[in-house]
Amino acid sequence: MNKTLIIIAGPTAIGKTALAIKLAQHYKTEIISADSRQFYKEMSIGTAKPSIEELKAAKHHLIDSHSVLNQFNAGDFENESIKIINELFINHNEVIMVGGSGLFINAVCYGFDPLPVASEEVREKLNKQFEENGITFLQDKLKSIDPEYFAQVDRNNPQRIIRALEVYESTGKTFSSLRTNNKKQRPFNIIKIGLNSDREELYQRINLRVDEMVKNGLFEEVESLKTYQHLNALNTVGYSEIFDFLDGKCSREEAIEKIKQNTRRFAKRQLTWFNKSDDIKWFNPNQFEAIIQYLNSIH
Numbered sequence: 001m002n003k004t005l006i007i008i009a010g011p012t013a014i015g016k017t018a019l020a021i022k023l024a025q026h027y028k029t030e031i032i033s034a035d036s037r038q039f040y041k042e043m044s045i046g047t048a049k050p051s052i053e054e055l056k057a058a059k060h061h062l063i064d065s066h067s068v069l070n071q072f073n074a075g076d077f078e079n080e081s082i083k084i085i086n087e088l089f090i091n092h093n094e095v096i097m098v099g100g101s102g103l104f105i106n107a108v109c110y111g112f113d114p115l116p117v118a119s120e121e122v123r124e125k126l127n128k129q130f131e132e133n134g135i136t137f138l139q140d141k142l143k144s145i146d147p148e149y150f151a152q153v154d155r156n157n158p159q160r161i162i163r164a165l166e167v168y169e170s171t172g173k174t175f176s177s178l179r180t181n182n183k184k185q186r187p188f189n190i191i192k193i194g195l196n197s198d199r200e201e202l203y204q205r206i207n208l209r210v211d212e213m214v215k216n217g218l219f220e221e222v223e224s225l226k227t228y229q230h231l232n233a234l235n236t237v238g239y240s241e242i243f244d245f246l247d248g249k250c251s252r253e254e255a256i257e258k259i260k261q262n263t264r265r266f267a268k269r270q271l272t273w274f275n276k277s278d279d280i281k282w283f284n285p286n287q288f289e290a291i292i293q294y295l296n297s298i299h
Contacts, residue, residue, distance in 0.1 A: 003089045003188040004299050007034070007105060008098040009274050010195035011267035013205040015285035017050050019195065020098035022288055024058035027094040032061045032081055034099025034108070036154075037236060039066045042228070045213050045221045046238035058096075068225075068233040078107035089188065102152065102273035111184030115175075118166035126162045126169075135235075141165060146174040152273045156240065156262050159232030189299060193291060194280040196271065203264050210238075210260045218242065219252070237262045 006027075008020045024031050033039065037047040041064040049063060061084050066072050081097070085108075088095045099105065106112075130138055138161045143150040145168050153160050164175035171178070196202070222242040228234055229243050238259050245255035274280055283291050 002093075002299065004094050005085060005108075005186075005188055005190050006094055006096050006295065007109075007190065007192045008096065008195065009034075009102070009105060009192060009280065010100065011202060011270040012048070012100050012263060013209045013267070014195045014197065014202060015205075016098050016100065016195055017048075017054060019193075019285060019288065019291070020096050021050075021054055021058045023291075024096050026292065027092070027096070029092040029094050029096060030059040030061065030088055031096045031098055032084055033063050034077075034081075034097050034101055034104045036099075036101040036104055037233065038063050038099075039072060040064075040068045040233055041066065042068050042225060043221075043233070043239070045216050045218045048209065048213070068228055068231050071232075074103050074107040075112045077104045078112045081108045085188070100270050102270065109186070109190055113178055115163075115167055115178055116170050118170045122166055122169050123162070126165050130158050130162065135161070138162065138165065146176055148176040149174065152269060154236070154266055154269065156235075156237050156266065157232070158235045162232075191295065191299060192277065192280040193294075194274055194282040195285045196282055197284055202267060206263050206267060207260050210256065210263060213238065214256060219245075222246070237266055 006023060008016045008023070010016055020031050035047065037043055038049050039062045040047070044064075050060060055063070062077075062080065065080075081104075085095055085097075097105070097108065126138070135156070135158055138158065139150070139155050142153070142161050142164055146164060149164055153164065155161065167173070167175045167178060197205075218238065219242055222239050223246060225234060225239070226243070226246060234240070234243070241250075241255045241258040241262065244250050244258075245252055250258070281294060283294075
């Protein structure tokens with residue numbers, strides 16, 4: 001029987017985890033997380049990791065698997081995921097992958113183009129520009145150099161922006177132009193399911209999730225990670241805003257509102273990314289039966 005990787009994609013807070021667990025139970029299989037931060041064991045509340053109950057409901061891979069002290073990029077994710085997928089296919093006909101990182105999902109589906117390694121000099125220069133001028137300066141720089149990647153990237157993630165600028169300053173070629181080379185052929189089927197709802201409902205989900213994170217101790221989690229504030233993994237939505245609060249740059253209420261605003265913007269960029277794929281079949285998160293019917297009809 002053909003082996004199939006079922007990918008659940010879509011914007012943050014849409015309900016991907018809940019659907020992935022239902023599908024994993026339906027197919028009696030396991031889940032691989034395609035989230036660009038959930039593999040960091042130090043970051044839990046702000047990354048909306050599956051709860052203990054959810055992790056018990058279906059076995060997950062690449063959750064709490066790495067430390068923020070160790071960089072883990074899309075190429076690393078591709079290698080580890082393919083290894084796990086091949087192992088799972090020994091005993092399962094279907095494997096579920098779930099997440100909102102389009103870059104990581106593409107790495108598994110098509111392979112990740114090996115990108116040039118920048119010199120320490122270039123990296124230090126860009127990091128210094130970030131420290132002295134802030135992220136807006138780097139955002140404007142990337143927008144003028146590579147508008148295609150700028151439209152897709154998580155703009156609140158300095159690591160991603162600096163990486164793209166490193167590539168350009170090292171090669172004179174844009175990050176987007178180097179990512180679209182030869183696609184690898186995978187020895188298994190890939191089916192992509194996208195989850196979305198109307199914008200008002202999505203934004204309400206995001207706002208409620210942020211309130212729930214705060215209630216569950218997000219501020220305390222970020223404060224406990226203050227020592228690691230300089231790491232790129234923590235210069236992301238839900239963390240950088242609270243570091244600003246801890247540094248006296250804004251009030252607690254302003255930090256919460258900024259997290260909601262930046263998460264809504266991030267969700268919009270995720271949808272922009274996924275909408276460029278013509279092989280995603282879109283559903284509302286509560287259409288489980290329709291999703292099963294669709295999957296049955298094509299594999």
